[in-house]
Amino acid sequence: MDSAREPVLEVRNLRTEFATSAGVVKAVDDVSFSVARGQIMGLVGESGSGKSMTGYSIMGLIDPPGRVAGGSIRLNGRELVGLAPEAMRQLRGERIAMIFQDPMMTLNPVLRIDTQMMEAVLAHHAVGRRRAREMARDALARVGIPAPEERLSAYPHQFSGGMRQRVAIAIALLNKPDLIICDEPTTALDVTTQNQILYEMQTLCRESGSALVWITHDLAVVAGLADTVAVMYAGQLVEQGSVRQVLEQPRHPYTRALIASVPSRNPRGRPLAQITGMAPSALTAPSGCRFRDRCPRATNICATSPPVDAEDGHDWRCFHPVFEEDR
Amino acid sequence: MTVATSDTPLARFLHAYFSSRIAVIATLVLLLLTLAAICAPLIAPQNPYDLTKLDIMDSRLEPGKVSSDGKLVYLMGTDEQGRDMLSAILYGLRISIAVGFASTAAALAIGLALGMVAGYAGGRIESLIMRVADIQLSFPPILIALVLLALSGPGVGKIIIALIAVQWAYYARTARSAALVERGKEYMEAAAGLGLSPLRIVLRHLLPNCLPPLIVIAALQVASAISLEATLSFLGLGLPVTEPSLGLLISNGFQYLLSGTYWISFYPGLALLLTVAAINLVADQLRDVLNPRLQGI
Amino acid sequence: MITFLIRRLLQSILVLLVMSLLVFLGVYAIGNPVDILISPDANQAERARIIAAFGLDQPLWQQYLLFLRNAAAGNLGRSFAFATPALGLILERFPATMELAVSAMLLSVLLGIPLGLFAGLRPKGLAGKTIMTASILGFSLPTFWVGLMLIMVFAVKLGWLPSSGRGATVNVLGVPLSFLTRDGLEHLLLPAFNLALFNIALVIRLTRAGTQEALQQEYVRFARAKGLRNGRIIGVHVLKNILIPIVTVIALQFGSLIAFAIVTETVFAWPGMGKLIIDSIRVLDRPVIVAYLMLIVTLFIVINLVVDVLYSLLDPRVRLAEAK
Numbered sequence: 001m002d003s004a005r006e007p008v009l010e011v012r013n014l015r016t017e018f019a020t021s022a023g024v025v026k027a028v029d030d031v032s033f034s035v036a037r038g039q040i041m042g043l044v045g046e047s048g049s050g051k052s053m054t055g056y057s058i059m060g061l062i063d064p065p066g067r068v069a070g071g072s073i074r075l076n077g078r079e080l081v082g083l084a085p086e087a088m089r090q091l092r093g094e095r096i097a098m099i100f101q102d103p104m105m106t107l108n109p110v111l112r113i114d115t116q117m118m119e120a121v122l123a124h125h126a127v128g129r130r131r132a133r134e135m136a137r138d139a140l141a142r143v144g145i146p147a148p149e150e151r152l153s154a155y156p157h158q159f160s161g162g163m164r165q166r167v168a169i170a171i172a173l174l175n176k177p178d179l180i181i182c183d184e185p186t187t188a189l190d191v192t193t194q195n196q197i198l199y200e201m202q203t204l205c206r207e208s209g210s211a212l213v214w215i216t217h218d219l220a221v222v223a224g225l226a227d228t229v230a231v232m233y234a235g236q237l238v239e240q241g242s243v244r245q246v247l248e249q250p251r252h253p254y255t256r257a258l259i260a261s262v263p264s265r266n267p268r269g270r271p272l273a274q275i276t277g278m279a280p281s282a283l284t285a286p287s288g289c290r291f292r293d294r295c296p297r298a299t300n301i302c303a304t305s306p307p308v309d310a311e312d313g314h315d316w317r318c319f320h321p322v323f324e325e326d327r
Numbered sequence: 328m329t330v331a332t333s334d335t336p337l338a339r340f341l342h343a344y345f346s347s348r349i350a351v352i353a354t355l356v357l358l359l360l361t362l363a364a365i366c367a368p369l370i371a372p373q374n375p376y377d378l379t380k381l382d383i384m385d386s387r388l389e390p391g392k393v394s395s396d397g398k399l400v401y402l403m404g405t406d407e408q409g410r411d412m413l414s415a416i417l418y419g420l421r422i423s424i425a426v427g428f429a430s431t432a433a434a435l436a437i438g439l440a441l442g443m444v445a446g447y448a449g450g451r452i453e454s455l456i457m458r459v460a461d462i463q464l465s466f467p468p469i470l471i472a473l474v475l476l477a478l479s480g481p482g483v484g485k486i487i488i489a490l491i492a493v494q495w496a497y498y499a500r501t502a503r504s505a506a507l508v509e510r511g512k513e514y515m516e517a518a519a520g521l522g523l524s525p526l527r528i529v530l531r532h533l534l535p536n537c538l539p540p541l542i543v544i545a546a547l548q549v550a551s552a553i554s555l556e557a558t559l560s561f562l563g564l565g566l567p568v569t570e571p572s573l574g575l576l577i578s579n580g581f582q583y584l585l586s587g588t589y590w591i592s593f594y595p596g597l598a599l600l601l602t603v604a605a606i607n608l609v610a611d612q613l614r615d616v617l618n619p620r621l622q623g624i
Numbered sequence: 625m626i627t628f629l630i631r632r633l634l635q636s637i638l639v640l641l642v643m644s645l646l647v648f649l650g651v652y653a654i655g656n657p658v659d660i661l662i663s664p665d666a667n668q669a670e671r672a673r674i675i676a677a678f679g680l681d682q683p684l685w686q687q688y689l690l691f692l693r694n695a696a697a698g699n700l701g702r703s704f705a706f707a708t709p710a711l712g713l714i715l716e717r718f719p720a721t722m723e724l725a726v727s728a729m730l731l732s733v734l735l736g737i738p739l740g741l742f743a744g745l746r747p748k749g750l751a752g753k754t755i756m757t758a759s760i761l762g763f764s765l766p767t768f769w770v771g772l773m774l775i776m777v778f779a780v781k782l783g784w785l786p787s788s789g790r791g792a793t794v795n796v797l798g799v800p801l802s803f804l805t806r807d808g809l810e811h812l813l814l815p816a817f818n819l820a821l822f823n824i825a826l827v828i829r830l831t832r833a834g835t836q837e838a839l840q841q842e843y844v845r846f847a848r849a850k851g852l853r854n855g856r857i858i859g860v861h862v863l864k865n866i867l868i869p870i871v872t873v874i875a876l877q878f879g880s881l882i883a884f885a886i887v888t889e890t891v892f893a894w895p896g897m898g899k900l901i902i903d904s905i906r907v908l909d910r911p912v913i914v915a916y917l918m919l920i921v922t923l924f925i926v927i928n929l930v931v932d933v934l935y936s937l938l939d940p941r942v943r944l945a946e947a948k
């Protein structure tokens with residue numbers, strides 16, 4: 001990795017908790033990673049792994065009964081945890097943007113597209129309405145939407161799913177943020193559109209220099225898109241490193257199992273490789289290493305918290321990491 | 328982590344229901360009022376219908392005054408005929424609640440039956456029943472009741488019929504929706520395939536699924552029926568003078584209001600308000616508890 | 625859009641015809657049509673005249689057609705009590721009732737929506753819970769009794785407002801309206817508020833439920849992610865979404881307001897259609913009853929039509945789907 005680049009985002013020991021009637025749920029437990037300028041990081045995990053919660057925590061969108069209980073989130077060196085709500089609001093949409101999974105629901109169905117785009121600009125910059133509209137039109141063109149001028153006056157339901165997501169991307173890019181968090185933005189789209197959007201996002205980010213955190217459960221997406229990968233399980237980060245490191249030399253048993261279960265990796269005619277059991281909820285997770293109930297390499301020591309080992313920018317949280325010689 | 332203390336559906340329901348303090352109070356008030364109404368002949372200090380017992384000299388006495396023969400304290404004053412208001416209210420409450428419950432129960436039965444038939448049978452029958460129900464629902468209840476009573480004249484039976492006519496459509500519509508949902512389910516086909524008679528299918532399978540949402544509606548409707556009957560009586564179109572409901576009592580007191588004799592209208596109104604409010608609060612809590620979507624908020 | 629309008633218009637006319645048939649059957653066939661249209665103390669000549677004019681000696685279906693023709697011409701019989709055309713009598717009282725109903729509707733909107741919005745934004749707070757409990761009270765309070773209590777408190781005990789009747793009126797385009805004078809407003813306040821009470825409670829509950837549901841939606845989260853101010857999120861994003869169903873309910877409730885005006889007008893001696901119909905029922909002035917029913921039915925059908933059109937205009941999803 002290029003260490004000369006200062007990280008745009010630096011997350012250290014982040015903890016996000018929810019107070020429920022059944023106890024305190026640690027949705028994000030001691031998560032640390034950093035993203036450099038123009039870099040794309042894939043945040044991978046099953047549902048319930050805490051990856052979306054990590055994204056919301058960075059955006060400051062955790063509402064009671066949840067709260068960011070500890071740790072640090074630095075955006076360009078500025079501490080976000082504990083920031084006053086108004087200051088956080090000014091950053092949102094301007095320095096950090098977020099794109100959600102289902103574009104039908106994220107765009108307000110009764111407001112026009114131009115309204116929803118212009119307000120993103122007007123909330124942060126004192127430009128005139130005409131200028132804001134121009135910016136919106138240019139943004140639509142940049143994401144590849146044909147006839148942008150007419151499209152501006154339209155309503156969300158008049159667009160297809162892929163187009164709507166492009167509108168959401170356009171909105172995210174409007175104020176040229178330093179960081180964009182994407183929470184499974186292509187999951188609700190068909191495969192062709194998915195690939196298109198992935199490619200476009202990659203290009204746009206390279207062009208604008210925005211860093212990207214791409215939250216997904218799909219390893220294949222990460223393989224083609226990202227520079228670095230972080231794998232989450234039951235609220236914890238179990239492995240991270242560059243894409244090559246994690247995908248070609250996965251150390252954590254969960255990562256290995258995840259890679260092995262990707263359909264394209266399985267030879268035809270044989271049953272698909274699966275990870276036995278189900279991912280625990282943060283309430284039912286076992287003590288110590290949370291993966292030990294499903295791990296083929298688990299031993300007694302795994303009942304205590306595993307240490308984090310690192311090597312050359314690649315780190316993992318395991319007592320029994322897998323090295324090539326073991327296989 | 329808390330462990331559920333009791334596991335039967337009834338226990339869980341009761342636990343959820345009584346978790347709201349307001350619901351507890353409302354249910355208690357309602358039980359008290361219903362009990363008082365049922366036992367009216369036993370606990371009322373005076374029989375307000377017995378004209379021989381009334382002393383015209385005691386008319387329009389303030390609350391707290393004593394009767395001229397010294398035997399009775401008029402806790403809520405007397406009306407223009409010397410009737411003890413408390414007794415009149417107890418008897419009036421009895422009639423109001425009885426009419427409200429009776430009409431709701433009947434409307435529920437009729438609406439449920441028609442709705443299930445419509446949902447189950449489909450086709451022309453369904454269209455007909457639903458069309459009639461829709462037309463009726465687009466007019467406010469008071470208007471329909473007014474017209475029916477204007478045409479038929481007053482009387483307890485006529486009022487109950489009018490109240491039934493006003494309510495049945497709500498139940499029919501809901502029952503039919505529930506029936507439609509059930510009709511699409513596979514066990515219905517299975518039952519039909521087994522050769523079970525339609526009646527049996529409807530009673531054993533359709534009915535238990537249609538009932539829960541109707542119970543909530545019925546609870547709300549009882550309050551609405553009591554209120555409507557009071558309004559109609561107030562307007563002079565309701566129950567006859569010989570069996571005064573709360574509405575009539577209030578109407579009697581109207582003319583004396585401007586001269587400061589407020590209690591003839593005030594106390595019956597208070598009784599009415601308490602009853603209707605209690606029922607509404609109970610129904611509200613029932614709806615929150617029985618509605619699966621709201622759980623978890 | 626045009627085809628939609630035409631279709632709904634045709635449907636409405638159909639319903640109107642059906643309702644007129646029902647009213648006709650109800651009044652003419654159930655009761656004795658002679659009794660209905662002829663005053664009990666009319667003499668032979670009068671009887672003969674009316675029988676001829678209304679074709680009471682003809683077969684039922686011919687009577688119905690005659691009834692329709694007369695109705696279309698605005699002739700719905702003569703009031704027994706006032707010996708003037710029934711329809712004219714009712715139309716004379718129409719502005720007063722409308723004024724009451726419109727005022728009540730305005731009150732419902734101006735009080736109900738802000739209170740409901742507040743309760744929806746802060747449901748757990750004391751104010752929010754108080755508003756909700758108060759709204760249940762608003763449902764439960766019998767309208768007529770509240771009216772009596774209002775009179776007692778504000779007119780008798782405090783003497784601030786008059787206890788009955790309509791205030792001084794001003795003629796606007798030939799229609800006498802009272803809210804333009806101070807005296808008129810004083811007379812209007814209590815009855816309008818009384819009539820509105822149930823509706824205010826309804827609007828509060830609807831707005832609160834709508835607000836709570838809207839706040840859970842993804843577009844609110846996205847709006848926050850864009851860094852929009854809270855004021856804009858609630859005032860534009862949330863409000864626009866919840867107003868659509870609320871406006872339609874309020875508009876539909878308008879018919880209910882007109883019906884319930886009967887009670888309020890009786891309590892406050894407000895000279896509107898409602899008071900007229902009660903008095904007419906008491907003295908069995910059937911032509912007036914028939915005229916009132918026909919007018920109300922027409923009014924309701926018009927309201928339903930307007931609401932349908934309104935809804936399709938407000939919701940862009942419906943409006944644009946229809947246009948395709």
